[in-house]
Amino acid sequence: MDKTNQNRRRLLGLFSKGLATGISAAVLGNLTREAAAAETIDERFVAAAKKEGKVMFYTTVPIDGNVGVVEAFKKKYGIEAEYYRQAAVRMQERVEAEIKSNQLLADVLAIDIPLSEDLAKKGVFVPVEAPGRKEIAARWKTPELTAIRLYVSSILWNTNLIKPGDEPKGWEDLANPKYKGKLAVGDFAGSLTTIQWMYMVKKLYGVDYLKRFGQNRPRLFQSPSAIAPLVSAGEVPMSVSLEYLLPQQRAKGAPVDGFIGRPAFYGGIHVGVMARAPRPNAARLFHSFVVSREGQEALCGPLKSIATNPKAEIPGAYKLSDVKEWFELDYTEMYAQVEQLRNDFNTYIKGSL
Amino acid sequence: MRVRRITLEGSLLATSMLVVLVLILYPLLMLLRRSLSVAANSDAWTFQWYVQAYTDPKLTVTIVDTFLVLAGSMGIAFALGVSMAFLVGRTDVPFFSKAKIIPVLPFLTPPFIMAIGWMLLAAPRSGLLNGWIRALTSSDAEQGPFNIFTMPGLIWVMALYLTPYIYLLTLSGLKNLDPTFEEASRLAGANVWKTLRKVTLPLVTPALLSGLLLAFIMGLGQFGIPAALGVPSNIQVVSTSIWQNIANWPARTELAAALATSLLGLALLGLYAQRRIQGQRSYATVTGKGFRPGITRLGRWGWSASAFCWLYVFATVVLPYYALLQTSFSTFWTPKLTPSLFTLDNYRYVLFQYPSTPISIRNSLLLSIGGATLGILLAAICSWIVHRTETKGRHLLDYILMLPIGIPATVLAVGLLAAWIQPPLVLYGSLWILLVAYITIYLPFGVRSTSSSLQQVSKELEEASRVAGGSWLRTFRRITLPLIRPGLITGWFLLFVMFMRELSASILLYVPQTTVISVALFDLLLEANYPRLAALGTVIVLISIGSVAILHWLTRGAYTAHDTVQ
Numbered sequence: 015m016d017k018t019n020q021n022r023r024r025l026l027g028l029f030s031k032g033l034a035t036g037i038s039a040a041v042l043g044n045l046t047r048e049a050a051a052a053e054t055i056d057e058r059f060v061a062a063a064k065k066e067g068k069v070m071f072y073t074t075v076p077i078d079g080n081v082g083v084v085e086a087f088k089k090k091y092g093i094e095a096e097y098y099r100q101a102a103v104r105m106q107e108r109v110e111a112e113i114k115s116n117q118l119l120a121d122v123l124a125i126d127i128p129l130s131e132d133l134a135k136k137g138v139f140v141p142v143e144a145p146g147r148k149e150i151a152a153r154w155k156t157p158e159l160t161a162i163r164l165y166v167s168s169i170l171w172n173t174n175l176i177k178p179g180d181e182p183k184g185w186e187d188l189a190n191p192k193y194k195g196k197l198a199v200g201d202f203a204g205s206l207t208t209i210q211w212m213y214m215v216k217k218l219y220g221v222d223y224l225k226r227f228g229q230n231r232p233r234l235f236q237s238p239s240a241i242a243p244l245v246s247a248g249e250v251p252m253s254v255s256l257e258y259l260l261p262q263q264r265a266k267g268a269p270v271d272g273f274i275g276r277p278a279f280y281g282g283i284h285v286g287v288m289a290r291a292p293r294p295n296a297a298r299l300f301h302s303f304v305v306s307r308e309g310q311e312a313l314c315g316p317l318k319s320i321a322t323n324p325k326a327e328i329p330g331a332y333k334l335s336d337v338k339e340w341f342e343l344d345y346t347e348m349y350a351q352v353e354q355l356r357n358d359f360n361t362y363i364k365g366s367l
Numbered sequence: 368m369r370v371r372r373i374t375l376e377g378s379l380l381a382t383s384m385l386v387v388l389v390l391i392l393y394p395l396l397m398l399l400r401r402s403l404s405v406a407a408n409s410d411a412w413t414f415q416w417y418v419q420a421y422t423d424p425k426l427t428v429t430i431v432d433t434f435l436v437l438a439g440s441m442g443i444a445f446a447l448g449v450s451m452a453f454l455v456g457r458t459d460v461p462f463f464s465k466a467k468i469i470p471v472l473p474f475l476t477p478p479f480i481m482a483i484g485w486m487l488l489a490a491p492r493s494g495l496l497n498g499w500i501r502a503l504t505s506s507d508a509e510q511g512p513f514n515i516f517t518m519p520g521l522i523w524v525m526a527l528y529l530t531p532y533i534y535l536l537t538l539s540g541l542k543n544l545d546p547t548f549e550e551a552s553r554l555a556g557a558n559v560w561k562t563l564r565k566v567t568l569p570l571v572t573p574a575l576l577s578g579l580l581l582a583f584i585m586g587l588g589q590f591g592i593p594a595a596l597g598v599p600s601n602i603q604v605v606s607t608s609i610w611q612n613i614a615n616w617p618a619r620t621e622l623a624a625a626l627a628t629s630l631l632g633l634a635l636l637g638l639y640a641q642r643r644i645q646g647q648r649s650y651a652t653v654t655g656k657g658f659r660p661g662i663t664r665l666g667r668w669g670w671s672a673s674a675f676c677w678l679y680v681f682a683t684v685v686l687p688y689y690a691l692l693q694t695s696f697s698t699f700w701t702p703k704l705t706p707s708l709f710t711l712d713n714y715r716y717v718l719f720q721y722p723s724t725p726i727s728i729r730n731s732l733l734l735s736i737g738g739a740t741l742g743i744l745l746a747a748i749c750s751w752i753v754h755r756t757e758t759k760g761r762h763l764l765d766y767i768l769m770l771p772i773g774i775p776a777t778v779l780a781v782g783l784l785a786a787w788i789q790p791p792l793v794l795y796g797s798l799w800i801l802l803v804a805y806i807t808i809y810l811p812f813g814v815r816s817t818s819s820s821l822q823q824v825s826k827e828l829e830e831a832s833r834v835a836g837g838s839w840l841r842t843f844r845r846i847t848l849p850l851i852r853p854g855l856i857t858g859w860f861l862l863f864v865m866f867m868r869e870l871s872a873s874i875l876l877y878v879p880q881t882t883v884i885s886v887a888l889f890d891l892l893l894e895a896n897y898p899r900l901a902a903l904g905t906v907i908v909l910i911s912i913g914s915v916a917i918l919h920w921l922t923r924g925a926y927t928a929h930d931t932v933q
Contacts, residue, residue, distance in 0.1 A: 076894050098879045099890060103618045108875070115789040119796060119878060158854075201598050203611040233516075235599055240895040247700045249493040267701040267708055360425070364542065364601060 062295035068094035078316035086312035121297035130284035148304030155200035170255035189226035277341035383882035398782030402624035440525035448533030479591030484687025489515035540574025695901035723887035746813030750849035776871035820854025
């Protein structure tokens with residue numbers, strides 16, 4: 015009996031080891047194949063992409079970023095790349111209209127969060143892998159989408175109008191009466207950033223903060239990017255802003271300063287390959303370039319924006335590590351509250367004007 | 368013979384009416400469908416958007432603000448436009464009587480560029496004009512005296528935008544005015560001003576009303592100026608309200624469509640009012656007798672009149688263009704351009720690096736020249752159908768022709784995209800969709816211009832031709848078209864300039880290969896890159912001035928020949 019049990023145990027052990035080895039081999043094999051596929055994606059697709067002739071990049075990124083990445087891609091692969099730029103909501107409308115009528119022209123789409131996620135739920139994108147994606151942290155990607163550019167909330171001011179010692183230290187300071195008549199913010203109806211900012215400060219500090227902020231009679235303009243030149247010109251002393259606008263204005267010689275808010279929320283641009291791309295190989299090749307270090311440097315460099323690829327070097331721009339405290343936006347909740355936030359803005363901020 | 372003439376005439380009329388109906392009603396139908404849809408890709412129907420639009424308390428404020436802006440700007444534009452047209456078209460005002468094109472120069476500037484120019488001039492802290500005045504008066508104030516971000520500021524810029532419309536249509540009406548009536552008034556003892564009030568202005572009432580109606584509709588649909596200046600002033604007008612529902616997150620395009628279809632009613636009201644005021648009176652002043660337009664000698668008032676015209680040019684052209692020019696040479700927008708900030712990089716960028724520049728200029732010139740030509744021909748035929756035939760439904764055609772300008776082009780573009788992106792006729796992705804969109808949206812302006820001229824031409828001239836044995840087509844070509852040439856030229860010019868600067872529909876319908884000038888400019892505006900915007904704006908204005916100068920030289924030759932016809 016003992017000998018039988020020993021044989022049974024030996025067999026079980028062998029079986030277990032065999033099973034473990036087999037599973038490991040299968041897993042590793044898959045990983046190896048995936049890695050092999052990811053590492054060779056460029057080689058696989060370059061020739062096929064060249065045959066397709068060009069790639070069409072639909073994008074909401076500012077012009078300089080598009081020109082940068084398109085030129086860099088053309089230089090690297092010798093494949094023609096065109097971009098079509100549109101504001102985020104109009105872009106979503108355009109893409110949906112094209113898909114519905116089977117007239118899709120886009121191969122790759124870069125569009126603002128959360129519109130990217132709305133489109134992903136509708137099956138507009140296809141899951142892809144690329145070497146560059148592997149380097150990017152999991153929080154910046156989904157199976158279909160990869161964030162390639164982030165912008166975070168900040169405060170910006172003109173150093174000729176806000177003297178040293180008078181600068182704000184955080185979001186709460188913006189409700190300080192000493193800044194009455196000196197602030198600007200994007201109009202709720204025109205600025206996703208303002209919606210995000212309202213959502214954040216209301217959660218952090220409550221409605222009372224909004225009342226006090228409104229009592230400072232902030233001036234309204236279309237968006238943070240529309241306000242930044244006004245701060246540089248001295249038309250507006252200070253504003254709720256986005257981080258990349260500070261190095262951009264400084265690079266032009268403007269007398270400005272600022273800091274990333276604490277906490278800071280982020281917005282950004284997701285990129286994805288269209289499920290029905292007219293040129294699927296060129297699409298994947300372009301996508302793999304855009305998410306890589308080289309692609310993000312070409313796109314974020316001219317904009318002085320934060321890249322998500324940790325290897326990307328963007329001179330003059332902030333880095334992810336500069337954000338000391340994140341505020342996570344719950345878009346589902348924000349969307350559900352948007353009408354209330356609109357009422358709050360109209361009552362406490364616009365109503366004070 | 369007689370049967371062939373009727374068939375040709377009938378075919379042409381029927382084809383023209385069919386083209387107009389498809390161009391206008393099909394996209395409007397798609398727009399209406401959108402306003403009744405639950406969502407973009409839903410087939411379910413609802414009235415919720417109309418309920419939401421009309422129960423929103425902010426809508427009342429928006430409508431009141433819209434009418435305040437319109438009333439103020441139309442009043443100023445009417446005073447400026449009619450004065451300029453009379454001085455330039457009927458007097459010997461020094462310089463301007465020979466340079467009739469100059470008051471139209473503001474027309475060549477895309478409206479939002481003019482708004483940006485005035486923002487650079489009259490922003491309360493950093494505006495150039497404010498800075499000069501504070502320096503001249505040694506004022507310690509940090510702001511002012513002007514603030515463009517106010518209701519008066521918005522009204523002022525809107526007025527400058529609307530003045531050329533009234534000027535052009537009034538000028539066209541004055542050109543067709545037989546001076547015999549004014550001479551009779553002067554012989555009876557009336558002075559210049561009494562003649563102007565009692566004879567001249569009443570006789571050009573069709574042109575004045577057309578100009579006012581045009582100004583009303585253009586002001587109602589204007590988006591760029593209130594978008595640039597209205598938001599900081601906390602002024603919301605209907606067009607910006609509609610735009611925000613389309614362009615911002617979360618998008619409410621169906622609500623925008625519901626709001627926009629309501630504007631149709633306003634446009635139709637305006638047209639009805641014009642018809643009622645004109646009534647059954649005849650304004651025919653071009654008869655079988657030939658004439659030369661009369662010129663009033665201003666004498667010692669001539670230089671004052673010229674100064675008034677120069678002041679207008681200074682306010683509408685010199686000042687805002689200077690502000691744009693200075694900004695175009697700076698690394699960033701600043702009222703103080705120092706040597707360290709001076710740069711040519713903005714011009715280098717827009718001329719040699721910005722991919723949109725060459726393709727947009729080519730596309731815009733192609734669309735403007737071709738589109739204006741096709742558009743004015745179609746307009747002339749439509750005007751003839753409405754005012755010269757007994758065709759059943761011609762009054763309905765007149766109302767249908769007005770429909771597109773009752774809807775902001777931005778929203779009509781939603782209908783246009785839905786109409787032409789799917790079978791039976793797919794135009795999306797080509798220049799054709801832009802051409803169709805431009806003609807659809809702006810055909811009414813061409814029609815107003817040709818109708819205004821046609822109403823001043825007595826039917827007896829055409830009847831004489833038909834009695835003498837001329838066919839309908841021969842009469843139309845040899846008699847009607849030459850007689851309404853001022854209206855044709857004015858209408859063509861209007862369409863050419865409108866197409867060159869069209870933005871509201873283009874922004875939704877273009878693809879990279881069909882980028883146009885206004886889109887190339889607007890992309891820079893979206894990024895608030897004022898120096899580059901100013902540089903490209905300067906280049907575009909120079910190209911536009913050059914094109915118009917050539918056209919003016921070409922058409923003035925033709926018009927001079929008309930003047931000598933007895």
